[in-house]
Amino acid sequence: MLRNSANPFGLWITTLLALSLSLSAQGVNSADAYQLGAGDHILIQVFDEPDLSMSFRLSESGTVNYPLLGEVEVEGLTVRELEARITSGLLGDYLVNPDVTVAIEEYRPIYIDGEVRQPGGFPYQPGLTVQKVVALAGGFTERALRDRIALQPAKDPASEQSVGLDYTIRPGDVITVKRSFF
Structure with missing residues (x-):
């Protein structure tokens, strides 16, 4: 005779693992469309040029102070666009054929508060709902x-809209889950 010996902890771990794999797969597909913004932590590497490889957290100004180029506007660019901008800046006067790679080390956070068990900030991942x-x-x-879930979009924090569970979150958004009084 078989018994149902489902372990609630094991089920919880399995659910988190599935969520993690889902987020990773979606991140690979949509990372090229992600626009950089304040709070993102990026790594810029130039092959065979360790003095030009460094890590930055994007400030509110949307720029980074990059060696040889000075202030570089980053806000709103994709990773590929930033690679192209730095490559063109280094090409010629400084390097013959710069091989620039930009990676997002940590996305800027999204926030959730209200009636959830652990409110707070979480790093954004493309594809989050x-x-x-x-x-x-x-x-x-x-x-x-x-x-009754409210969203304050990062682009317009003074506004609030009602959203469903399948709504796709954007970087910097704030989610509030309302409370039932009955």
């Missing part, structure tokens, strides 16, 4: 109104 952020925050509390 409200439902995935709620899972990262430990799930809903017993008092959560699952159909």
